Amino acid sequence: MSRTTTTTMTVRLSGALSDFVAANVGEHGAYENVSEYMRDLIRRDKERQEKEAFERLKAELTHAYAAPESSYQRLTAAEVIARNQT
Structure with a gap:
């Protein structure tokens, strides 16, 4: 069973970014709210x-x-793991 975590964030926007968000939220926007x-x-x-x-x-x-097939090397799982740990 997975556990859901909720995080509350505060984001400050001003100027053009704030105006852009406002245009996309609410009665005339695509989203009901900023969240x-x-x-x-x-x-x-x-x-x-x-x-x-x-x-x-x-x-x-x-x-x-x-x-090409000739470039392949036979490796065991242990060899692959050891190679990738370095």
């Missing part, structure tokens, strides 16, 4: 970071699979 807007921004950033990590992994795997 909803912030949660959506954080979710999008999290998804972006996960996508970037996946793309890096995919690129590494593509590169590895493109290598």
Whole structure:
């Protein structure tokens, strides 16, 4: 069972940033309140970071699979673990 943690944050915005948030929240905005807007921004950033990590992994795997068979080395799990601990 996972445990949910709630964090309360205070963010100060002024000028153009404050105006931008105000335009996106409330009666004429896409969000009902600033908290909803912030949660959506954080979710999008999290998804972006996960996508970037996946793309890096995919690129590494593509590169590895493109290598000639002669470049592969037989290693035991213990050898891989030891190599990656240094």
